[in-house]
Amino acid sequence: MWFETLVREETGCAAYMIGCQRTGDCMVFDPTWDIEPYKKMAKKKKSKIKYVIDSHSHADHISGARRLAEAESAELMVPELIEVEYEATRLKHGDEIRMGGVGLRIVHVPGHRPEQINVLVIDYPRGEEPWAMLTADFVMVGDVARPDLAQGGVEGADMLYDTSIPRFLDLPEHVEVYPGHLAGST
Ligand SMILES: [Fe+2]
Structure with missing residues (x-):
């Protein structure tokens, strides 16, 4: 498995790319508007972008997911509950995408x-348990993202405390956290 963080320096928005060397496939999580860095990284890794996933409707950056999926003939994947008018595969809690030895739950x-949605990353040759979670705009460094933008x-x-935080706290302690915003975030 390979794993790369790609940060849009102007805003601190982080996208993640994960691939399997054996199959030569990779996935891009939360790409921003300029898709060139993702194409370049895939080329460097001699990989084909097979899946492009958006974690949620972003208010703070323009998603490049649709244009990247189109440009690379990749499968566009979005949360089951997102309200969009374009065609995309819907992802629900518990779904798992496999790329060779890589599992994305x-x-x-x-x-x-x-x-x-978040993504748990599993490297099956290493073990059955996830080793990382792409937390997008859920868990940040020392904080959680604002709950008052899309609803009261x-x-x-309540959603955070009743559903999301218990799911996060249930994870094994070794799971590494990769948030959607890093230093420089607005
Ligand atoms: Fe957000």
């Missing part, structure tokens, strides 16, 4: 947005 984490603040906080 979907976790529904409502609160910041009701549809938001109390309603959003």
